[in-house]
Amino acid sequence: MNINKEFYLKKSLPFFKDLSEEEKTMIYNASHIEQYKAGELIYSKYNACTGLVLVVQGELRSFMSSLSGKEITLSKLFENDLCILSSSCFYQNLSYDINLQSIDNSSIIIIDGKLFKDLLDKNIYAQKFMLEITQSKLSEVMEVLEKVIFFSLEYRLSEHLINQYYLKNSLKFKVTHEAIANDLGSSREVISRVLKRFEKNNLIHISRGYIEIINLEKLKLLCQ
Numbered sequence: 001m002n003i004n005k006e007f008y009l010k011k012s013l014p015f016f017k018d019l020s021e022e023e024k025t026m027i028y029n030a031s032h033i034e035q036y037k038a039g040e041l042i043y044s045k046y047n048a049c050t051g052l053v054l055v056v057q058g059e060l061r062s063f064m065s066s067l068s069g070k071e072i073t074l075s076k077l078f079e080n081d082l083c084i085l086s087s088s089c090f091y092q093n094l095s096y097d098i099n100l101q102s103i104d105n106s107s108i109i110i111i112d113g114k115l116f117k118d119l120l121d122k123n124i125y126a127q128k129f130m131l132e133i134t135q136s137k138l139s140e141v142m143e144v145l146e147k148v149i150f151f152s153l154e155y156r157l158s159e160h161l162i163n164q165y166y167l168k169n170s171l172k173f174k175v176t177h178e179a180i181a182n183d184l185g186s187s188r189e190v191i192s193r194v195l196k197r198f199e200k201n202n203l204i205h206i207s208r209g210y211i212e213i214i215n216l217e218k219l220k221l222l223c224q
Contacts (some may be wrong), residue, residue, distance in 0.1 A: 003033050003056055008109055012054050012080050015125035023119060030115035036102035043100040050100075051113035053083040058106025063099050063182065072148065072185030074098070075140045084130070084137055148185055156184050157194055158222035161204065165213055172212040 006028060010016045016024065033056070036042055042060065043050045053060070060077040077083055083100060120126050147156055160183060164173050181191045195211070198204045203219050205212040213219060 003107060005031060005033060005109060008054060008056055012082060013129070015123070015129045018125040019123065023123065026115060026119065027111060030112040031109050033107065033109055035107050036105070038102060038104050040102050041099060042102060042108070043098070050110060052111040052116050053100065054109040054111070055079055055081045055083075056107040056109060059103040060106060060108070061101055061103055063101065064097060065099060070185065070187065071182040072144070073183040074144055075137065076103070082133060084133060153184070153186060153190065153194060154222055157191065158219050160184060161211065161213060162216070162219060162223065165216065171216065172210055174210050176209065
């Protein structure tokens with residue numbers, strides 16, 4: 001894939017137009033293109049700061065994992081989305097154990113974290129942008145945690161299946177029980193048990209590697 005790096009930097013960084021020519025050159029030179037295969041880790045809690053990640057193509061997910069291997073997805077990122085969770089070096093006295101993984105074959109642009117922090121220290125437009133996106137991402141994470149704590153698994157699973165329908169634009173989509181469990185912070189066995197209950201109630205049909213929504217309206221009722 002031939003990627004015009006400057007085009008995507010301008011498109012995804014609203015403050016780019018307000019930078020000086022020197023700052024634009026610094027951002028351009030401090031960024032590089034990487035490609036990852038489906039399932040490949042881009043960043044993990046064992047890495048040093050990666051930098052600001054800009055999604056050019058594909059789908060990524062940020063997630064936390066426990067010592068037992070259980071995972072929960074905090075957010076998903078698509079074309080033109082930015083991930084700041086892999087940029088812990090932007091924030092002083094702040095540490096967190098976050099992983100970033102490519103769900104599909106993906107192309108991303110990574111802006112060097114230390115050089116981008118230098119820009120943040122000097123440029124008010126970049127600071128304003130980072131404040132806004134940090135608030136937005138924090139809201140996403142808090143929403144995930146709120147649902148895990150206060151909502152039933154049936155509610156979260158039905159909402160997840162409905163979201164997949166809108167995302168894939170199809171009532172039938174390819175997904176594994178393990179992938180759903182990782183997204184929702186549950187176990188594969190528990191997810192399989194609830195999915196079978198949904199199937200018994202004629203809400204969905206399960207086939208090898210696929211789930212098909214049979215009764216969308218009834219599934220939506222579980223989210224109310």
